[in-house]
Amino acid sequence: MDTTKQIRDMDDVVVRFAGDSGDGMQLIGDRFSSSSAHSGHDIATLPDYPSEIRAPAGTLAGVSAFQVNFSSRDIYTPGDAPDVLVAMNPAALKVHLNDLVRGGVIVANTAAFTGKNLKLAKYDSNPLEDGSLSGYHIYAVNMVEMVANATHNLNLKPKAIERCKNFFALGLLFWMYSHSKADTLKWLKKKFATKPELIEANIRAVNAGYNYGSTMRIFTTSYRVASAKLRQGKYRQVNGNLATVLGIVAAGLRMGREIFYGGYPITPASEIMHEFAAMKRYGVKMLQAEDEIAAVTAAIGASYAGNLACTATSGPGLALKSEALGLAIITELPMVVVDVQRGGPSTGLPTKPEQSDLNIAMYGRHGEAPMPVLCAFSPRDCFYAAYEASRIAVKYMTPVLLLTDGYLAQGAEPWRIPSEDELPEMDIEPVFGSEDFFPYARDEKTLARPWVSPGTPGKEHRIGGLEKEHIYGGVSHDPENHQFMTELRQNKVDGIALEIPPTEIFGDESDGLLILGWGGSYGAIREAVIRAREEGVKVSHVQVRYLDPLPPDLGDVLKRFNQVLIPETNMGQFRRVIQANYLMKPLGFNKVKGKPFRAEEIYEKIKEIAGEKS
Amino acid sequence: MDTTKQIRDMDDVVVRFAGDSGDGMQLIGDRFSSSSAHSGHDIATLPDYPSEIRAPAGTLAGVSAFQVNFSSRDIYTPGDAPDVLVAMNPAALKVHLNDLVRGGVIVANTAAFTGKNLKLAKYDSNPLEDGSLSGYHIYAVNMVEMVANATHNLNLKPKAIERCKNFFALGLLFWMYSHSKADTLKWLKKKFATKPELIEANIRAVNAGYNYGSTMRIFTTSYRVASAKLRQGKYRQVNGNLATVLGIVAAGLRMGREIFYGGYPITPASEIMHEFAAMKRYGVKMLQAEDEIAAVTAAIGASYAGNLACTATSGPGLALKSEALGLAIITELPMVVVDVQRGGPSTGLPTKPEQSDLNIAMYGRHGEAPMPVLCAFSPRDCFYAAYEASRIAVKYMTPVLLLTDGYLAQGAEPWRIPSEDELPEMDIEPVFGSEDFFPYARDEKTLARPWVSPGTPGKEHRIGGLEKEHIYGGVSHDPENHQFMTELRQNKVDGIALEIPPTEIFGDESDGLLILGWGGSYGAIREAVIRAREEGVKVSHVQVRYLDPLPPDLGDVLKRFNQVLIPETNMGQFRRVIQANYLMKPLGFNKVKGKPFRAEEIYEKIKEIAGEKS
């Protein structure tokens, strides 16, 4: 049958599945991504939940969506704007239509476009019929009826039939993009192993969707996205939260340390706790503490007792941990503190990403309390960032703050699983000091102090939050010692800069415009810069992983360019850091809308700046 | 009798009383200051307690001291180095000798220079006798014996006699500096009203000291410090903590608001709580909360309910309040948060002052969470700073952070009590918005929203930590609204700058060196600058009260000078703020020794810089 269709080759496609919270959009989104990934595309995905747990069915607040970008090239983001919108009900159409590219495809489930649902979605008339969508390609199908027909001899209740409609949509999309159904059929068999009637129903729904595409005349074309030239290897999908956990557990295994996680639920960091909780076979000890303060102080205790300790949270929780971080700093205990940033201030926009915790990460502690601050660029990069944060923590005996955000946390990408020897080495040398044991003895290079766990005979010692005497570690009120130790703590953090690799510049090494980013804006900036460069704009890109200390060559790099633009989803926090450090005034591009940058926005900004120049 | 003594006139004198914790040094220090102040000197005082509650008698750790600077001129600090050291025991001598000016006077109580005490003070031989003090004028008196003689017919127990020795020392100092005893004799009668035998014993001790001075040949000279040309008026002594409380209560009375204080004890801020607790006749409601989070959130609740709310703490407590401040910011409720800074990080040096909480004050909250930050210059200035903080809080509907420090908190000065109409006006206009009541309506000028207390009929409304819809105040996830409100909150704080008076420059209006200070370094800087200017050095002084927003003219002022020096008792936190704002690189003068700057140090630094230049 498929032979009759016209096949058009495309570089990449963005599909957004949208429907009611109960319509199973996350599920088919995930299936579609998986089949794309398995067939060798580079992909990036992003779920978009409603902030309510279960908003009333059919309402605008209840719409749940999942976006997949799949491509024959390297891609960096889940895509700015969908090429295809699957709208399972009027509310889904209403909420997401604005994002659809002009001339894009709408696949709509007409069964849900009832009077009641149209009203709930605040439509006066049926948009599928009133001509208001004339700029788009509309494929309107009564998916429920189709499934009913395909399953008529299975004796399913109407509710059960209704439930399969998402797999009809999935089948249809498989056809449209020449994806194989095989994986999904296998998956269904495993998933519903104990419920054979559901296997059959859903398989029929997938097939019905697929066949509908191939037999109906309305679909004149299907598309094919070639496989990406991905590096050879074994792949899996990870989102940022999972990758963070994998990075820390890998580091712990690598350095032969047991892992302790102290956590407290908070959106969008909770999943980190869930993943740690599931890591029992790796011996991970996880405490769901009574609050964030208990979580971080338990981590401090565990660190003292020799575990690789971690705690993760989001803004409000980081604020609560602030006092305890001072203790970790003065006791010089290793620990990884992850902050999955979300919209602030206060409870703010808890389900939306933002990069507005840089200030508190760098400066949010009383007294002189320096600690290294790192950030991750992409969902899979969270693995490497977390692994590196663990390495620095233990090597330098210091708590380390790792910034991710809600966008990275939930976004997923395929990740080529590194082999053991591809992982950076854990170049940590235990510090012994002189013959006698002194808890505040120093490694000359790293300034790390010894990490000796309770239970070790003969090395009993006490540490604490009062200023410590150099070497000996006793309480000291001596003015000169306080000056010395304050400087030492600063020098230790500053010293990490010596290890930071030279700044990688994407594009030209100097002149023109430099886009300087940090954290999760990486993908959008990179895409925009690639596009602008393809059009001949002289623009380069640097993304900073090490926020404190900054890369030692960064100041020189910045000064080599004519202009520097810093896009941030905050009011300019990193820009101020750059200003204070290099006494230069970069341009700011600041957006505080509870959304990550789209590549398009940055591209436009580049063009605007380039235009002004020319 | 007194007629035989030689009287030498002096401009100012610094006396330090030092002894064991149990020797009553704070008491006679206070008496001496009081008599100095009452006789028209300008004075400044500073207690210096041991960090233990009661260290063992006679030990170095147990020494307690009190310093008084009294002068015929305006003075700015309790003095760098004492001219006179009263040492009641060997430990006191040991601890404080280093500070004494070369050639200074030591008044020692020989009764305490026993073998045991010398050993406790780690002296190998008696310094009063071994010639090691040859550079000083030593007046060694067996004060206990003297008191015993003076009270022999009172039948006192040895312990009681011993207890009076501090008043002997006081009497002697009164004679040396030609102070009147009258006030103190009156005070003793009141203080011991119920214990007449103590009145008599102490009066005899004072007189014995006084007479000893006038009759003994060893005192060839006594000194006289003329009255200062202080402004006419009624005076009282205040330390920084008391002045802070007075400022807030005065503001509350002035604006007709009841006052709520939520606190939790912490050195050196506890006294603020004690003072508020004593203010019941002003209707002050004070809650000693279970922790700092409860203290600040109770203040938020009280503010919502219409009270002028305040909470005070020190570094570790400020860190704990960080999350709640975000709530105060997004709900736009007025509140004064006082941070009495001490040495950090963590518990750090809890009894020592430091200026290292500027970072957390300005940047220590998650999300974009701007709030005004002010600081106080001197103990008595705490009154005006706290009063101003209250005014800004209510006028703009915002929490305000006021930074003082342990040095200001405990230091005392005479304060000319302002009359009611000398106090700044409370130029606060209630915001009503349009006809209908909307909780997030705006005053056009200040951007303040209405402050309507529960209990007001017809204006029921809810506020909270989720992003708020402009005007209406409902929860809003709208991206544009979040951008708008984030900017609005920033603009509101920035807008305060319009009210900041032009920067006062002490010295030349441009050229040469500018010393830029903030907070408690005021006195030391001003003294140093005066001295250097007297010697012809081209140096000026600006002290900044408003740290966020900064005075709008500050950038211009700074650029008018050849060099800017920023002395701070931290690693350069304000310097970074200046760098980030004005893209210039001031010199830093940073000291982190748990001590405030001495005028001398700054003076030397000025000379050093001036020397380099010439």
Next chain:
Amino acid sequence: MIDIQSLDLTKKDFVTENEVRWCPGCGDYGILSSIQKTFASLGEKKENFAVISGIGCSSRFPYYMDTYGIHGIHGRAIPIATGVKLANPALSVWVITGDGDGISIGGNHFIHAMRRNVDVNVVLFNNRIYGLTKGQLSPTSELGKITKSSPFGSIDAPFNPATLALGAGAPFVARSLDRNMKHMSEMIRRAYQHFGATFIEVYQNCVIFNDGAFNNITDKETKDDFSLMLEHKKPMIFGKESSKGIHLDGNIPRAVEIGKDYSIDDILVHDETDSVISLILGEFTYRPDMPTPFGVIRAVDTKPYCKYMLDQIAEVKQKQGEGTLETLLSSGDTWEIK
């Protein structure tokens, strides 16, 4: 103080424009409705209510109550409410909180409010789960429970909130159920009338993450056997046929059949003011051999915090005289410079 006649409030007066956004079927709806109805009937002016919450599904409550209110931050509803009440003691201040908000992160404020006897009314919606963050353990989740944060079963023994409150010295402790709106209403009224801190634990069904947690006390067949409806000065009888009761065997409480070995006279009589009885009752929760007590577990009159505070201020004013700006600034030791 109260002029019931003149206030013509109905439930509607307490409904806001905000669309209620709990999951369909959530137990919170019933509680909201009970509270709105009861508030209207108390004879208290609408503007005198302040409803304060923290963060959680339950804590969205203030948005749906047309009174004054604060949707606070996680765990801090009680101190915020304390501030509101102390600032304006004339208000009727209510805290709506969840098992996570109220006794996980907010546990300290909870016990301190109870000991201080601060005059706020705390209503804790106990669904034994974290709803808003999508299904983690709460401090009232049972041992062994599988949740997102305990995929292999919980190893954290739970609190019994009533006992916790009693241990902290709470003067008023009650328990009710989302579904039993009449009972709920009665508890709210009792709390309103009680002078001082009150605590009502409400068992609330979370249909999404912990559905059926309270089935044994909501299912028609089992509920009478598993619930003990307390009434002051009445014997503690329960069971479908009211044939069972609580007997104190020395100091050990037992559920017994009335009629066989025990007569009605052997059954413990409830006394809200008896601290031992309340402690015994508190302990029943999570015990499979005992029914769950509902109603007022303890109600003792002790002087509340606000009263102490106002009395003390009045006394000091009496003694020292009402303070003015003049007395404030000129207090302490002063002197004149001429």
Next chain:
Amino acid sequence: MIDIQSLDLTKKDFVTENEVRWCPGCGDYGILSSIQKTFASLGEKKENFAVISGIGCSSRFPYYMDTYGIHGIHGRAIPIATGVKLANPALSVWVITGDGDGISIGGNHFIHAMRRNVDVNVVLFNNRIYGLTKGQLSPTSELGKITKSSPFGSIDAPFNPATLALGAGAPFVARSLDRNMKHMSEMIRRAYQHFGATFIEVYQNCVIFNDGAFNNITDKETKDDFSLMLEHKKPMIFGKESSKGIHLDGNIPRAVEIGKDYSIDDILVHDETDSVISLILGEFTYRPDMPTPFGVIRAVDTKPYCKYMLDQIAEVKQKQGEGTLETLLSSGDTWEIK
């Protein structure tokens, strides 16, 4: 596990070089001495002790114990200790805290550790005042008490720490006295031997800010009449001549004279495992008509948190196989690109 013979520890082994810096006469000295002595006698290796504290006079304790230790931050000793214990369950972990550190700012951690039954031993030095910050109210200060923060008398009703612990579900609760070193030592030993969370409240005299707070139970003349020394399975007898006892009148406990209307058989027999008895005993504090109970108020065996944790890890390892870097990275759905 323990080989007492081979360890030749004495009190001295637990003394550090640090000069002890409490006020002369402070009750803390006696407690320090008891604990040093007792630790030496437990048969536990010195390096296996970890002593964790918060901030306060009492919290300086770890500096004087030559063991592993952390002087933490205010109120957080318990979660720090929890982390230490979970990271290394072989350690004997002790928390030293004060009434402010432990149950004012640290109250939440305290109740949660008790409910979770985390295997740490909490020793709370209750001097009913804030010592280190020089004399403010603590949550155990009596109503009406004049302190720096309550110049007109406290209006905050105090906690009863033992009852609070019991209300939170503590499996082991005891009380002792700074001066009674033998008793103190016995309680420390009992706590050490108890498997799970333990709580010992120690009445401690602060000579500077609250001297004599416990006079009635330390003064020779009065102490026997005001203290009730508990012994498991023994009747609750007290008084100078051992002539008084606790009688349970229905459910109301009373102090009665033995001999007249009551015989020894009417006297309540202590049972550490009986939860009602422990609750009744807890309540006696601050009651003028009742003696203050000392000794083990409750001791019940329940599976502690660490055991649950280790068991669960072992079970999962058993089922899923011990994890490696390889299994970690390649978990979940994987595919090959060639």
